[in-house]
Amino acid sequence: MPGESGGGSGGGAPTIYDVARECGVSASTVSRAFARPGRVNVETEARIRAAAERLGYRANPIARALPTGKTGIVALLVGDITNPVNFEIILGGEAAAGDAGYTMVLADAQESPRTEREAIQRVVPTVEGLVLSSSRISNSAILTATRQRPTVIVNRAFPDVPCVVTDHGYGMRRAVEHLGELGHSSLTYLAGPEASWADGMRWRATREACQELGLRVHRLGPYPPTIAGGLAAVEDLRRAPTSGVLAYNDLLAMGLIRGLSQLGVNVPGDVSVVGFDDIFGADFGTPALTTVAAPLRALGAAAVQHLIAQLRGTTPRVGGPIVLPVQLVVRGSTTQHSPKWTSPTWATTDVSGSVDQASASTSTGST
Amino acid sequence: MPGESGGGSGGGAPTIYDVARECGVSASTVSRAFARPGRVNVETEARIRAAAERLGYRANPIARALPTGKTGIVALLVGDITNPVNFEIILGGEAAAGDAGYTMVLADAQESPRTEREAIQRVVPTVEGLVLSSSRISNSAILTATRQRPTVIVNRAFPDVPCVVTDHGYGMRRAVEHLGELGHSSLTYLAGPEASWADGMRWRATREACQELGLRVHRLGPYPPTIAGGLAAVEDLRRAPTSGVLAYNDLLAMGLIRGLSQLGVNVPGDVSVVGFDDIFGADFGTPALTTVAAPLRALGAAAVQHLIAQLRGTTPRVGGPIVLPVQLVVRGSTTQHSPKWTSPTWATTDVSGSVDQASASTSTGST
DNA sequence: TTGAAAGCGCTAACAT
DNA sequence: ATGTTAGCGCTTTCAA
Numbered sequence A, B: 001m002p003g004e005s006g007g008g009s010g011g012g013a014p015t016i017y018d019v020a021r022e023c024g025v026s027a028s029t030v031s032r033a034f035a036r037p038g039r040v041n042v043e044t045e046a047r048i049r050a051a052a053e054r055l056g057y058r059a060n061p062i063a064r065a066l067p068t069g070k071t072g073i074v075a076l077l078v079g080d081i082t083n084p085v086n087f088e089i090i091l092g093g094e095a096a097a098g099d100a101g102y103t104m105v106l107a108d109a110q111e112s113p114r115t116e117r118e119a120i121q122r123v124v125p126t127v128e129g130l131v132l133s134s135s136r137i138s139n140s141a142i143l144t145a146t147r148q149r150p151t152v153i154v155n156r157a158f159p160d161v162p163c164v165v166t167d168h169g170y171g172m173r174r175a176v177e178h179l180g181e182l183g184h185s186s187l188t189y190l191a192g193p194e195a196s197w198a199d200g201m202r203w204r205a206t207r208e209a210c211q212e213l214g215l216r217v218h219r220l221g222p223y224p225p226t227i228a229g230g231l232a233a234v235e236d237l238r239r240a241p242t243s244g245v246l247a248y249n250d251l252l253a254m255g256l257i258r259g260l261s262q263l264g265v266n267v268p269g270d271v272s273v274v275g276f277d278d279i280f281g282a283d284f285g286t287p288a289l290t291t292v293a294a295p296l297r298a299l300g301a302a303a304v305q306h307l308i309a310q311l312r313g314t315t316p317r318v319g320g321p322i323v324l325p326v327q328l329v330v331r332g333s334t335t336q337h338s339p340k341w342t343s344p345t346w347a348t349t350d351v352s353g354s355v356d357q358a359s360a361s362t363s364t365g366s367t
Numbered sequence C: 001t002t003g004a005a006a007g008c009g010c011t012a013a014c015a016t
Numbered sequence D: 001a002t003g004t005t006a007g008c009g010c011t012t013t014c015a016a
Helices: A016-023 A027-035 A042-055 A061-068 A084-099 A113-123 A139-148 A168-181 A197-213 A227-239 A250-262 A296-311 A357-362 B016-023 B027-035 B042-055 B061-068 B084-099 B113-123 B139-148 B168-181 B197-213 B227-239 B250-262 B296-311 B357-362
Strands: A073-078 A103-108 A129-133 A151-154 A163-166 A186-190 A216-220 A244-247 A272-277 A290-293 A322-324 A327-329 B073-078 B103-108 B129-133 B151-154 B163-166 B186-190 B216-220 B244-247 B272-277 B290-293 B322-324 B327-329
Touching (some): A027 A042, A073 A084, A073 A113, A084 B103, A139 A151, A168 A197, A168 A244, A197 A216, A216 A227, A296 A322, B073 B084, B073 B113, B073 B296, B084 B103, B113 B139, B168 B244, B168 B272, B168 B327, B216 B227, B227 B244, B250 B272, B296 B322
Parallel strands (some): A073 A129, A163 A322, A186 A216, A272 A290, B129 B151, B151 B163
16 A cells, blocks of 8 residues: 555545444444435434544545445536636536535536547546536437436437527527617628537527518628637628627627727627627627627536436436526617618628528528 | 447446456456556557457546545635636646546635535545645645645645745736836725735735835725726725726726726726736726736646646645746736826815825725 | 445455 | 455445
8 A cells, every 4th residue: 555644545534444343333334324324223323423423434435436336426528618608607517516415527628529538438437427518529429428327418409318408599589689679680690610509509590580570691600609700700791791790609799899899890880799698708898798698507507407316316307408598688789770871881892781681591601 | 339238337347357357367467457567468468458448448447546545536626616717727727637637626615615625525535636726714724635635725825735826926016017117106906805815915016016116005905806896996996096006806907997987087098907817808898908917727737737746756846836927918908197197087085195105005905 | 223244346465 | 477365445235
């Protein structure tokens, strides 16, 4: 045994045997007293607890995990830990795990499917269950994971696996309604990553809502869901300007606003922009961002709670995802459509205004 | 992979015994082949690896951990997971742990010393080592932790324990120099939480730098290190205005700017504000925040790296903290001092300008 | 209700 | 270089 002195559990942590000796019962009784209180004489149990207290006994979770497989650990895997959206999800997950007496390990896929698969395999032997958030891996890789451990998926639908998702549909609908009410009749959707399930949902909802409300919409992108992506979208927007823009997410929206400002285009005066997520910092900018607030923390918390419930014997809910509600937060980046807008000065000359809904619906992006 | 039941370690995961049988060696040889490659015949080892591959054998980390105490897990404890500063530290820590083949568990103290102590006790049996970041617990509680597991402390000095800290001193000095160069001769320091070690460092460095450079400075606060705290500081500042303000951190600075703006006070025209940390979002606002960029990710990474090195046998470095360099990032919230500033219109009438350095040095805050 | 004993999968002396 | 044999601390049959 290396490093006896160092204070590891190898050294001096009291065991059930110490407790057993201390109060004159067998080790198995001590074990029972902790594992299934009630299946042991109340008085004996009291004696055991007292002795344990006296010795400072704490059950060794890894020793317990060996025969039972119950490590008391769940893993949260995020596609990109750098993304503020995931940050909030992590918060929620950590809180829920802690509340349930579980420990949460955090693993980051660094945006790479390969890293993600490796990370899963690395943690899987240690954890009781998995939460996959903004996962970038293939369906078959997810299937592999679900066969190894109970799994809950965040913001991606998957058959026969419990999923927790944002109400993208209602969120986008509210955003479209908002822009419509402000008089914007022609909109642009700035698309996020093609592989993103959320992007698909948001774009589809946007299209449907626009159709229903009689607004026109076209789609630009895909762009990386970052400030840089928003900056990159500026040129495309100049080529096919609209007075209302819906961005796949806040970062994209903020980048767009920044890029537009650098060109001297006024937001919201010339262009109204709405984001999605309401990440930390969305209200820092000028103008503060109008956005659809996603229930980020609730998402993380619900996923972990659902996972733990499952570990404790609840039948997982797999009949369609659990949908968490969103809320439109109106701030400064949207305003009434100006009637004299028809040919904005900041547009690039060639195609301004020439994009119609029909051509847009089938566009696959211009980058 | 081959039609295994796949259920979990309880069911059908192959063990060293399976591998041993598969290639006709003893279990201990298999164990050696994985634990200490080289201490086994190269040809035997090849056979073992082949068999392991064939069976899809993966060493069970918790079974390994029982006799060795090596779980391959380290814990990162943050004082408040909600704080964007800690967020960056978490990123850095996770990356470093992953790179070293370790898994990181995240625990949140929720700003409560009690929760923090409990969290430590909860994870300590499972982890090989601890990183304490922005810890709110007492010295004696830290001592307790360090006696249980190798520990590294972030942003707090502690005798005989390896510490990784931001170069608060140089950072504040640069901030003061910057304001001095811009012509601000009288400054205000907005203090953070009294219990914060970092606040102590920053205030002291501020005072010393001001003294050296012949600038006057007084201290307001303490305030909670949040946007709300900054908002709350506005009234105090009006009562004792200066053209230059150094905030304990970015959130405080951003809150102050927001509050000032609401009053119609122009930043940086009327007041120059500098923050500290350069958190995510510090450049979103208008004006973008001039701030001292703390090496947040590097801090998290260095702490975890140092911890893991220690776990691998390196002698911990305890002769004073490891100090990581900062960088002044000049953005829009600071500018040249306007000469006609002497009696700002936004000041509250009574005491404007009456605070001098002597009285300030001993002030303990006004909230 | 309690005790005795056999593992969980792996490591680490001790032999060979 | 390899095999044998005890455990790590806990749970869990199986008897009592």
